[in-house]
Amino acid sequence: MRHVYAIxxxxxxxxxxxxxxxxxxxxxxxxxxxxxxxxxxxxxPCPSKK
Amino acid sequence: MTATTSEPAGQTAKAKRDWLxxxxxxxATLLITGLVLIDQQPWSAALVIVGFGLGAAFFKAxxxxxxxxxxxxLKGEAGGLLAILLMIALLAVAVVPVAATLPxxxxxxxxxxxxLVVGAFVFGIGMQLGNGCGSGTLYTVGGGSGRMLFTLAxxxxxxxxxxxxxxxxxxxxxxxxxxxxxxxxxxxGLAATLVSIGIxxxxxxxxxxxxxxxxxxRKSFLVGAVVIAAxxxxxxxxxxxxxxVTFGYTVWGGKLAMLAGFDISQAExxxxxxxxxxxxxxxxxxxxxxxxxxxxxxxxxxxxxxKPFAPGPWPxxxxxxxxxxxxxxxxxxxRLGFGCNIGAFVGGVASGSVHGWIWFAAALGGCTVGIKLRxxxxxxxx
Numbered sequence: 001m002r003h004v005y006a007i008x009x010x011x012x013x014x015x016x017x018x019x020x021x022x023x024x025x026x027x028x029x030x031x032x033x034x035x036x037x038x039x040x041x042x043x044x045p046c047p048s049k050k
Numbered sequence: 051m052t053a054t055t056s057e058p059a060g061q062t063a064k065a066k067r068d069w070l071x072x073x074x075x076x077x078a079t080l081l082i083t084g085l086v087l088i089d090q091q092p093w094s095a096a097l098v099i100v101g102f103g104l105g106a107a108f109f110k111a112x113x114x115x116x117x118x119x120x121x122x123x124l125k126g127e128a129g130g131l132l133a134i135l136l137m138i139a140l141l142a143v144a145v146v147p148v149a150a151t152l153p154x155x156x157x158x159x160x161x162x163x164x165x166l167v168v169g170a171f172v173f174g175i176g177m178q179l180g181n182g183c184g185s186g187t188l189y190t191v192g193g194g195s196g197r198m199l200f201t202l203a204x205x206x207x208x209x210x211x212x213x214x215x216x217x218x219x220x221x222x223x224x225x226x227x228x229x230x231x232x233x234x235x236x237x238x239g240l241a242a243t244l245v246s247i248g249i250x251x252x253x254x255x256x257x258x259x260x261x262x263x264x265x266x267x268r269k270s271f272l273v274g275a276v277v278i279a280a281x282x283x284x285x286x287x288x289x290x291x292x293x294x295v296t297f298g299y300t301v302w303g304g305k306l307a308m309l310a311g312f313d314i315s316q317a318e319x320x321x322x323x324x325x326x327x328x329x330x331x332x333x334x335x336x337x338x339x340x341x342x343x344x345x346x347x348x349x350x351x352x353x354x355x356x357k358p359f360a361p362g363p364w365p366x367x368x369x370x371x372x373x374x375x376x377x378x379x380x381x382x383x384x385r386l387g388f389g390c391n392i393g394a395f396v397g398g399v400a401s402g403s404v405h406g407w408i409w410f411a412a413a414l415g416g417c418t419v420g421i422k423l424r425x426x427x428x429x430x431x432x
Contacts (some may be wrong), residue, residue: 004199005199006074013078030335032324034290035324038323041158043162047163047224
């Protein structure tokens with residue numbers, strides 16, 4: 001199981017690194033709740049706005 | 051007498067430390083922290099560090115929502131649940147007034163409707179089969195449980211499936227979030243939140259007494275609750291919202307789905323501004339992902355520092371099947387129910403949002419079903 005963990009960890013770190021350097025970085029980390037009209041932690045709109 | 055038993059306890063513990071995985075945990079945390087600091091994002095780095103602390107604290111205190119709820123439902127033991135309620139009360143003292151008065155901060159809110167109830171109920175079933183909730187999955191994966199690797203993988207898959215289902219469930223109707231501070235102001239909202247937590251704690255305690263069970267939390271659990279509450283306040287300050295776990299899984303799954311050729315970007319969920327931004331931006335631009343990653347490596351560091359890391363064999367196939375089904379149900383349920391124990395229950399109640407209590411009641415109902423299903427997969431009921 002240690003070997004599996006080592007491989008999964010390496011793959012995950014490689015994925016994070018490549019995703020980070022190939023994605024646009026626009027500043028402070030955000031949550032979907034920070035966007036206008038968001039009504040839940042996932043950014044779903046409010047029923048009254050639908 | 052063997053050499054091991056004749057050694058002082060401190061030396062034995064040192065000999066058991068798994069320095070390779072301690073180094074992996076520390077280096078991985080430094081890498082992620084370094085990447086966000088290069089982008090001049092100290093708050094992002096703070097979220098990773100707080101996540102690391104949360105992982106270590108959860109692991110050391112064995113802070114388990116799943117087991118606490120199961121013990122309460124099966125035996126009436128209320129210690130774990132009462133410690134969780136204490137943690138929520140401590141968090142609420144910071145979240146309710148700050149979120150109600152400072153525009154750069156917000157509470158954890160969610161609409162009330164079919165989606166919330168169905169999602170939380172299904173999550174509760176998955177919690178008992180997966181043997182961990184959102185945070186539990188993170189710290190046990192980090193702690194070296196091979197079984198929970200399956201739970202996490204299927205949690206991520208279920209979360210993406212949930213993202214595709216959520217709009218249809220929202221169309222079934224619902225009402226906007228109900229927040230105590232909107233009606234009673236910051237301090238009135240806090241008072242109402244603390245009173246509601248107190249009432250539930252009293253009910254839980256009375257149930258324990260009537261069933262002749264213990265209502266006293268273990269000392270380590272109580273200390274864990276206080277430390278975790280302090281760290282969650284740190285996550286709130288650094289992220290601007292109460293800590294949430296499962297949106298990170300959805301982002302990871304969404305990105306992996308795109309990588310595998312499944313273009314989910316046109317689905318309604320992924321057209322909402324928040325998810326759309328998260329799908330295209332760096333994974334390290336998402337607050338939930340930062341804390342989640344820190345938590346995994348914090349638990350890994352704490353586990354490897356105390357014993358050989360992940361030494362055991364793989365669990366039986368039936369147990370892995372339960373882990374996979376549990377993960378899938380939790381992922382789907384978390385998206386429909388607007389989070390897990392952390393994001394929906396703890397964050398919701400600590401924000402004074404009514405959805406947190408509805409989520410708790412529905413998930414508790416799901417847990418009773420999940421507990422009945424556990425023996426089918428060779429898992430003990432308790």
